[in-house]
Every structure is written in structure tokens, then in C-alpha cells.
Amino acid sequence: MQLFLDEPTRSFTMLDEILEPFKPKTPYGRKTIEMLSCVLASEQQFHSHWYRLERVLKQNEEFISSVERILERIPDLSHQIENGFVEISDFAKLKKFVYNFSSLYTLASSVWDLPDVDDIWKVLFHFFGDGEILQLQSEKLLALRKAHLILSDQLKKEFSRLCREINSLIGLRPNNEEFTIQAQIGKKLIDHGLAQLVKDYGERWHLRLIETEKMLQLRQSMKQLEEKMELEAEELLDEVRKQIQAHLDLLKLCEKAVTIVDIDLCRYRMYSRYNCCRPEVGNQIRVINGRFIPVLEYCEAKGYTYYPMNIEVKSGVTVLCGPNMGGKTTALKTVGAFVALFHLGFPIPSEYFSSPVFSNVRFISKGEEIGFSSFAREIRSFIRALQCHGRKLLLFDEFGTSTNPVEGEALTLAIVEHFSDSQDYVLLSTHYPRVVSAAKNVYSCGRIKNLEEEDPHRMLDYSLVPGAKHVEKIALKLAEKLGVPSEIVKKAENYSGG
The missing domain is CATH 3.40.50.300 (P-loop containing nucleotide triphosphate hydrolases)
Incomplete structure (x- = not known):
């Protein structure tokens, strides 16, 4: 592929030094400047570009700063769009991207031609809730989480009861399942079947509490719930993947739009700073x-x-x-x-x-x-x-x-x-x-x-x-x-x- 500028020409013209004060806010913009992939190749492209950019150059500082703050929160989705949404972190990045792009659309769609992401936001809202934070949700998952929370509370109460029993025996209340205590006191706890030795430091022993039968049963029940939650979450994510697949072209348009807005703001900054x-x-x-x-x-x-x-x-x-x-x-x-x-x-x-x-x-x-x-x-x-x-x-x-x-x-x-x-x-x-x-x-x-x-x-x-x-x-x-x-x-x- 023939480059518009080769590296010797780029270096000779000091292009990077000229553009250095006007760094893009997003990974998309930074890659575009690095690769010089925003070259206008025809007179028609030139006129279309400046028809848009003249609107941008008329905006005030407050508007431009607000757009920049949104852009700074937009993550790079290119890997996920290319390779698929696999991990829960991929969906977290997707939601953050769409959430902030929606904010950009609300603020700046009168200046830039931005695609509407309402349809894809409805999908994300249904499975992950409102706002930028990711929280996978369904009625079944909600019921499992509630049951898990109840068991967790019961486990805390049983642990608290065990600590009170220890306190009545030795006059000390452990704060955690593992703790260090005088060897003589530790021996008393071991003799009563309340703790086991982890490490002998001579005059002091490091002990671990022996869980009661009820605590063991609660932990087993919680583990089973966690396995069910994990299975339900994966089934939900599979459904999200299917629905997101239908919106990949829209996401690619959003990526292009983010790139254009980002580089336009660099142009705005240069125009203002150097009276261009x-x-x-x-x-x-x-x-x-x-x-x-x-x-x-x-x-x-x-x-x-x-x-x-x-x-x-x-x-x-x-x-x-x-x-x-x-x-x-x-x-x-x-x-x-x-x-x-x-x-x-x-x-x-x-x-x-x-x-x-x-x-x-x-x-x-x-x-x-x-x-x-x-x-x-x-x-x-x-x-x-x-x-x-x-x-x-x-x-x-x-x-x-x-x-x-x-x-x-x-x-x-x-x-x-x-x-x-x-x-x-x-x-x-x-x-x-x-x-x-x-x-x-x-x-x-x-x-x-x-x-x-x-x-x-x-x-x-x-x-x-x-x-x-x-x-x-x-x-x-x-x-x-x-x-x-x-x-x-x-x-x-x-x-x-x-």
C-alpha cells in the first residue's frame, strides 16, 4: 500500500512535533494520527470535511471541553468487535462505550452526524441495568443472589456465635478465622476442639478456627448457589452475544464517529491556538x-x-x-x-x-x-x-x-x-x-x-x-x-x- 507520507518525509516536516500539543483523547484518535489514516484523497472529500469542520470551529470552549471529557471515558472496543465478546470484562467495556457514546450523541449530534445507539442500549439495559456500571441481571439470577445473601448472613451469625463461645472460654474474641495467640491459651482452644495449630512460634501459636458443622453446611450450600449463578450468568451472556452480533455494524459506525470527533477536536485546538x-x-x-x-x-x-x-x-x-x-x-x-x-x-x-x-x-x-x-x-x-x-x-x-x-x-x-x-x-x-x-x-x-x-x-x-x-x-x-x-x-x- 502506497503511503501518503513516508517516515523520512514525516520526520523532515516535523509533523509529529507540530501535532504534539493536540493529542487525541481516545485510542481511536491516537491510532489515526499515528497511522495518518485520515488523509483527504479528493477535492470532494476536502469540501465535505470542511463543511463539517466549520461547524466544529464555531463552537465555544465550554462545549468542546464537555465533549473532550466524554471522549476520555470511551474505551477501545476494536479487539472485541474483531474477536468477539468473551469475558465479562468485554461486556463491561461495551457498556461503558455505549453509555458514553449515548452521552456524546445527546450533547453533540447537532454538530456531528452521529449514529443513534438507542437500540443497542436497550439490550444492554435489559441484561445489565442502567448506568455505566455492569451488573448482570435476571429474575432467576436475582433470586439466586438473594438466597446466597441469606446464607452469607447465617454464616456470619454462626461465626459470631463461635467467637462468643471462645470468648467465654478464654476471655478473648478472635477477629478472623486465623489469629496468633499465647501458646498456653492456644492449647486450651485446641483441647476443646475449637481451633487447630497452623504454626508454632514457641511462646505464641498461629491458629485457625475449626468451623462448626453448621458453618460447613452453609458453605457447601453457598458453593452450590455460586455454581448455579455462574451457569445462569453464562447463559445470559450467550444471549447477549447473540443480540450484540446484530449490532456490530452499528458499533463500527460508532468507532468511526468517535475517531472523527476526536480528531476534529485536535483540529479545533490547533485552529484556536495558532490563529489558523x-x-x-x-x-x-x-x-x-x-x-x-x-x-x-x-x-x-x-x-x-x-x-x-x-x-x-x-x-x-x-x-x-x-x-x-x-x-x-x-x-x-x-x-x-x-x-x-x-x-x-x-x-x-x-x-x-x-x-x-x-x-x-x-x-x-x-x-x-x-x-x-x-x-x-x-x-x-x-x-x-x-x-x-x-x-x-x-x-x-x-x-x-x-x-x-x-x-x-x-x-x-x-x-x-x-x-x-x-x-x-x-x-x-x-x-x-x-x-x-x-x-x-x-x-x-x-x-x-x-x-x-x-x-x-x-x-x-x-x-x-x-x-x-x-x-x-x-x-x-x-x-x-x-x-x-x-x-x-x-x-x-x-x-x-x-
């Missing part, structure tokens, strides 16, 4: 004042200026050029993350965002496969991306730099030419001058703002500039500011003609 926009389907990727959250939060923590991203990526190739630390990789991550969020039905942390619907997104990774060079790993990643079916978004980060620069540049030029008229979308960062010159759609990243700043992050303006193909050469200056000895930098300047 509702994305649009378009024929190009367009970002206006986009904010890549991991870098935004890093800048806020360090006191750096954050530069929102503005870019248009059309079918074919868009090239990002600029100096080291100029923001090219962050731009790639931003576009990749936004497209991933778009397909997962999430709002986008941007003033405006549009994208085509893609079959897959791939970052061309150098990977970590043992036995291959970094260049070979990059090529293998590229080949796997080419084999993906449907419209693709491909992200290249300084492709070809792990081999000799002449061939690396030639290969990158060939890729640009190959995809120039493609229906796929390629976003490629590079330092190769001929690649920059050949590309039709180019953005430059990282213009010098203040070269005298000691902190390299404050030296540059990270805004993207469309159509600018000139790359400022500041690598040696950056190297010096990052700690490379000045004598090495000066030698490098001589070699570079500076």
Missing part, C-alpha cells in the same frame, strides 16, 4: 504569511525575529536559492508540513493557504541505510519517489551535494529539466548556479541585514524574494562567526579570490 486559516483547494501551492510552528517557537524563545513565509509553488519546478543558514530548508519544511496538514484535514497556521490534492508527498532523503553512501541513499530515495503513483509533491534539499560538484550539478540540472513541464510539483533548494539560472520559478532566501551582528541568526533577513537569482556569498563570514579560526578563514578567502 481554512485552506483552499487550488492549482498551486500558495502560502501567505505562513508560520512554521517549530521555528516560530524557537525564535520566540530566543528573542529572534520570525519572518512569515510567502511563496507560490506551481506544477513543475520551484527553486530556492540563498546562502547557508538563509532559511531554504525551513521553507521546504514549511511547505511540506502545510501540505501534509492540508491533506490530514487540519487548519493551516497561515493567513492564507491553498494546495492541489496530492497522492503523496516525498522528501528526498539521504537516509541512514547501512551499506550505502549518502549519495547512494539519496538516489535510492529519489527512485522510490519516482515510483509513487499519482500527483506528487517532491522536496529536494540541496540534492547532489554528496558527490563531486560537477556531476552533482549536472544531475540536479537534469532533474529540473525532467520535471519542468510535469504535473508533479517539485520544490528544490540548491547552491548550484546553473540550476538557479535554468529554473523558471525561483525564490531567494536569506539577504544580509546586518553583517556586524555577532549572532548569525540576526545577520539575515529570512523573507523569500521571488525571481531573485543572485546569491550573496557569506559562507566564510558565517564560518568565522560560528567559530572557525580567523587564519583558516583568511586562507579560504585567498583561495576563493576574496
